[in-house]
């Protein structure tokens with residue numbers, strides 16, 4: 001497959017693979033996420049990021065560190081683990097076009113449950129520590145992924161089962177900024193659930209403003 005938006009420097013940096021997971025695969029993951037109950041962390045907040053940009057996020061999170069911490073949560077989430085494996089395999093197979101993805105390995109898995117119809121997560125770029133690709137599978141509900149590219153907003157509706165691949169540092173060999181500016185907007189359903197996988201080139205460090213359910217970097221050393 002030719003990933004035009006990822007491989008060309010002038011591309012948007014986002015490729016959406018429609019129907020990556022079928023309805024039965026996402027339904028069982030949604031059920032597992034729904035069973036997390038009090039584990040969900042309330043991440044609704046507004047803050048200024050490093051660039052001084054105001055970030056609005058209207059979502060709950062459940063996040064697992066995969067390279068450290070208590071891994072017993074995974075036993076409760078077998079279908080989620082299966083979808084994670086399928087996504088990681090897909091990314092690794094993309095190494096035919098992007099050699100840097102050959103050993104790409106998710107360091108974290110997180111669910112995001114958005115509940116604001118207007119803004120789920122305002123415009124931002126993912127942190128530089130996340131390398132290769134950021135992979136997001138839409139699980140339940142509908143929204144728009146808005147890419148701000150060359151000053152213009154490009155709106156992509158995202159449906160359950162779609163895989164969104166966002167370019168991250170190291171994917172292609174360049175010093176230019178290749179991370180897409182993106183936002184989650186316009187929920188068309190009461191809530192919207194997604195599963196995100198990210199590789200991390202500083203896995204032992206805390207991520208500012210981001211909490212894991214199974215690992216506290218303040219208490220855990222390498």
Ligand SMILES: [Fe+2]
Nearest residue numbers: 124125126182
């Ligand atoms: Fe993001």
